[in-house]
Every structure is written in C-alpha cells, then in structure tokens.
Amino acid sequence: MLCGLASVLRYGNSPAMTKGVGSIGAAAASAAAGGQLPLFLISFRYRNELAPLIERTGRRVIAARRAEAAGRRFIASGATIAVIDARDAEEEAVAACAAMAAAVGSTGSALLVIVDDIASLDRYLAAGATHYLAASFGEEEMRIALAFADRHAERLAGGGRAASVRAALRLSESEAWIWKPGDRMVTLSAALADRIGVATETVPMSMLFRLMDRESRRLAREAIDRLLSTGRSTAFAHRSRALGDRLAHHISYDEERHAVVAWVEVDRRDGEPAGDDGDALTGLPAVDRIRQWVERRLADDQLAEPRCILLMLGIMRFGLVNAAFGRPTGDAVLQGVARRIERVIDRIGLDQTMIARTAGSEFTIALGAPVTADTAELIANRLVESVAWPFVSGDSLIPLSCRVGIAAIDGDARRDAGTLFQRAAAALAAAKHGDTGLVRALDADSEAEAHRRNQLEIDLRRALDHDQIDILFQPQVDIRSGQIMGVEALARWRHPQLGELGAVPLFATAARSDFVVQLSTYVQQRALEVAASWPAHMGNLRLSVNVTAADIAQPNFVDDFLGRVDKAGFPRDRLTVEVTESGLIADLAGAAGLLSQLRGAGLRVAIDDFGTGYSSLAYLKALPLDYLKIDKTLAEDITGSTRDRIVVRGVIEMARSLGLAVITEGVETKAQLSLLAREGCNYYQGYLCSPPIDSGTLEAMVVDQAMSSVD
DSSP, X not given: OHHHHHHHHHOSSSOOOOTXXXXXHHHXXXXXXXXXXXXXXXXXXXXXXXXXXXXXXXXXXXEXXXXXXHHHHXXXXXXXXXXXXXXXXXXXXXXHHHHHXXXXXXXXXXXXXXXXXXXXXXXXXXXXXXXXXXXXXXXXXXXXXXXXXXXXXXXXXXXXXXXXXXXXXXXXXXXXXXEOTTOSEEEEOHHHHHHHXXXXXXXXXXXXXXXXXXXXXXXXXXXXXXXXXXXXXXXXXXXXXXXXXXXXXXXXXXXXXXXXXXXXXXXXOOSSOOOSOSOTTTOOOOHXXXXXXXXXXXXXXXXXXXXXXXXXXXXXXXXXXXXXHOHHHHHHHHHHHHHHHHHHXXXXXXXXXXXXXXXXXXXXXXXXXXXXXXXXXXXXXXXXXXXXXXXXETTEEEOOOEEEEEEEOOTTSOOSHHHHHHHHHXXXXXXXXXXXXXXXXXXXXXXXXXXXXXXXXXXXXXXHHTTOXXXXXXXXXXXXXXXXXXXXXXXXXXEXXXXXXXXXXXXXXXXXXXXXXXXXXXXXXXXXXXXXXXXXXXXXXXXXXXXXXXXXXXXXXXXXXHHHHHHHTOOGGGEEEEEOXXXXXXXXXXXXXXXXHHHHTTOXXXXXXXXXXXXXXXXXXXXXXXXXXXXHHHHTTTTTOXXXXXXXXXHHHHHHHTTOEEEEOOOOSHHHHHHHHHHTOOEEOSTTTOOOBOHHHHHHHHHHHHHXXXX
C-alpha cells in the first residue's frame, strides 16, 4: 500500500526524495498495477475488530461507526469498495446501503454487506448492495470476497488497465501523509500540501501539529503511540485551526517501510447540514440545495451587500478527456476537480460557502456575505490555476483548462436565485467565447450585452433555415484596363430585428457558437449556385469564395469542396479559393497539401487579409498560392504615410518575386488607386468601384461597362 501512497505523497512541483519512501516512478507504477486505494468501512458494532482483519488482507481502511453523509464520504475517500457491516444492526445497515447506492453506482464501485442472516439478502440487494459475506467468516473468506468486489469494479471501469489508470488518478488527488518514527520531517501528498498552504511536500512534523489545538495534539500523539505499540490501525480527528474544517486522520503502520501512513478525511462544511441527496458522482450538494441556499441569502435583509456572489466554473472541451481516456477516468477527473475546488474555497476561509456540480462539467460556487467582488475574483483566478495543474492518469498527464463566470445581484436588481444563476451562466459563456481572459464578471449592462450575443448565436442557426443569409459580390478590377475581372462572394445577414449585418459580425457569431463550418459551407454553396446561373456575357468573371481554417480541418475537405463546385456546375478554372483567418491554421504543411490538391483540380488559391496576422510570411513560404490580397488596413493610409507606402511597396515587390498577382482591398479614392498602380499592384476591390452588390446589380454593371468600352 505504501507504494501507492508514495505516488500520492511524492507527486508535485518538487521531486524531493524522502528517506525510505523510494522513487516516484516506481511507486506510481506499483500503485497503478495494484489499484491500491483505501477501502471504506462502516461497522456499527464491530469496527475495532473488523478493520484490523481487513487490513491483514493487504488493504488500508477508512473506518467509521456512523453512516452520516456516507455517500459523500465514500466518494471523497477515492475508494472503489465499500463494506457495510450489518451484524446486529440490520436496519441501520439497510439505510446505509440505500444512502450509498447512488454514489457506488455512479463511481462504478462495489458495495459489500456483511450479514447475520442470508434470509435478509433481498433487502440489501434492493437497497443497492452488489456483494455479500455471511457472518462467521475468517481472513481468507474476507480476502476472497474483496477480490470478487475488486473484479466487479474493474469490469465496470472497462478492464484492468482502465481500473489501474483510474486508481492512479484517484491516488494522485488523495490527501495523505507518511512519517517514519524518529524522523523530524513528514511527507505530505500534493493535495494535502495544497490544503494547508505549503509550497513543499516535505515539512516538519510540528507543522501538522500547528493545525491543531492543544487537546487535539494530545489525542494525535496518543493515537500514534497506540498504533506504534499495538500495530493496530486507529484514527484521530481535529478541527483545523487555520481552515475550520474537521480533519480525520486514519493511520496505520506499514511494516515494509517502517512508516506511519495516514489517509486524511475532510468533513466539509457548507453552512448547511450535510445530506445524502447530493451529486452521486462528486459527493457535492445537489443543485436544488445550492439554489435554496442562495435564495435564502438573497432574501435576508440583515446581510451586507452583496448578499451572495456566484461563481460558475466550466471545464473546456471536457468531452475530449472522455474520448481519450474513457468515461470512468473522466468521472475520476471530475471528482478530482471537485476536491480541488473544495480546497481552494477552504483556504480562503469564508464562513458561508456552498459548492455544487450544476451540469456535466460545470460547477457552481456560492459565496455568502460578507464577501467582496475582489475576493470573488481572487477565488476565480485561484480556481483556474488549480484546475490547470495536470491530473495524473497512469503514465499520462491530463491537462485541463477552465473558465469562470462571476455574478452578483445589484442593489436595484430583482433579488432571486434564478436571475443570479442566469447572470452567472451568461458570465461563463462570455468567458468561454471572449478573448479578455479566463475569468469574466458581469454587471447588469454587460449581462445584457452577453444575452444579446447569445441571442445572436441562436438567431444565426435559424437564419439558414429562414433564408436570411444573402450572397453579395464585390467586383475585383484590373488596374491597367479598368475592367472587372472577377468578384469576391460575401455574406450578409438580413436580421429581422437588427437589420443588415456584414460578414465580420456574422462569422464572429458563428465562431462563438462553433457554427463556422456550417455557415461557410452554406455561403460557398449559395455563391456557386448563383454564379453558375450567370448569363453568357458574364462568363469571363472569376469567382472568389472564402475557405476558413475550420473548413480545411474537416475530414475529406477537398472531395467535399470539389463536389459542391461540380454539383453547382461552376467551372473549376474560374474559381479562386481565398484562405482566411490568418494565424489560425496550425498545420501549415497539411493545409499546403490540401490546397495543392485544389490547384491540381484547376482552382486558384489566394491568401486573404495579408498583413493582419503574424503568420502571413509563413503562409507565403508554405502555401501554394496564385494571389496575394493586401488587407485594407495596410492600404488605407498609403497616400498620407510614407511608412505605409514603403510597407505596401515591399509587399508588392515580394509577391512579384514569388510570381504572385496582387489584389488590394478597401480602395476608396483615386489617389490610392494611382499610387497602387505606380507600385505595380495588379487588381483592386473597394468602394471606389463598388460596394458588395447583389447578382442582378452586378450583371447591370458588367453590361454598362461593356457598353462604355464599345463607345
């Protein structure tokens, strides 16, 4: 068992060696192989006799005589086996089984009940027990019964390897310590070090005792002396002077390492009596309880303002963890997140707090008065740091990131929990989709803006079905001849309330709601269909359509895109693909291969918005291009700024040396056009010729231009 504890105790920022404990790698490997987690025991009458017997089978035990908050305590222990001793306590045992059933089921664990009379087995089975052992058993019978329970939990985890990975992860998040008698120093697990606020995991034994009052120190010394003299496991408990929590230390002696090993059980304080109706996976209070808790504080006129502040924490892209490591490991990670949140909140030392899991990978933390906005922001940032520390899963590390939304009820706002939770959810959404940091606080005004943005995301998904996205075309003009040589297809959103919205807010809204590919596909398809219907006298116009980095990342991108082109009936040799979202293509080599396939199919390729992203030069080096499009921000002041003119001249010369034609966007004046012509630019687009226009207006413009050239 100490090998497993060593991995817990040794993992952290510093690889400090502890005398007699051994290397962290070997300890972690041994723990993963053996699945060395504690066993959770409730024995109403025979704890002192039963716990040592179980330990002789090679198990460490967290033992209790009472069943209060048993489900929550079982989850917090990290155990995968719970044993309930029903001897001479049938009614209490049945109630304990029922209280623990949800926690046992949600964590993929086993619940073994020890019975006096097998005639009562139906009651225990109905209450949630998975295994039983009849009274008058010995050590060997207990060992075999626990082995069956192990196999049950292993199967539920998805096999031996998955179970070992889950065990290692739970061990790495456990609060524990190990001490060799005679040594001045004690080694803490990373989680316990974090709880008591020390930077190193090897500390003087006196530091642990400073957490206790004088009477608790006496009880702790007596418990350790009793363990060393008898060899029998025992426990002591105390209230943490610094943190306020009640900590129970379940101690045993490891003969192989000649060391005292302790598992620390934390009695959480939520400002409310603990119940067994909480979240069956994490052991946190239920959603209804935290809403009631918040509602009572908002209604209490005796409290200082703000009466309650809500933090909503969301794990980013948590589905990838389940996909990569399996659901059981993902569940264990969520349990670890819950424990880390608890430790952060405990260290702040607020008297009135409650934590709940309010969605799959979302947690809500309620802070009661007295609390300040600065304290809430401090807690939020500490939560982000805590969650970001990688979780240990076998030989792998699981990195996570999270976002936190903060919300409070203003003095003149509607005082109800629903409003506060809505505001916190809006703050979390803003933190997830914004670019202003990992933590976002919302007041009433910013909440309204967040709701407006969220509503836009909803409206966008309806817009495609209601044919509210129009395709406009902006002419691209040959600077030498003045003739329209092609057009760029652009999207416009006819929003029923907000009016016409351009491509920038349209695609920004799509990006926030992970809808870019669907929108881009729609725009491409509609543009191709419209252009394919142009009359013969427009048959020489090239069509440019935008392709995003998200498009390129799709499986079968080239085949799907060419399929749309051919289905629409637009000639491939008149189509240009403009690669947008500079800086977002992470795999330039892969993108270059895909764009080369498009060129090989007869299309041309342009790099759009050149000059706006740090990756632009890398694009020129890596991507197969035909055109370079200078962004309008580079060209807008070339007539007034010598510096800008020099930059544009350099870009044009660089493009020419690479054999690329140059298109400048945003040309609005004849002076700009004249200067671009002198510098060697090939084409331009902008309001000097025309704003984006519909297909009918474009056709009339082409006809007028043709007639003017004849005249």
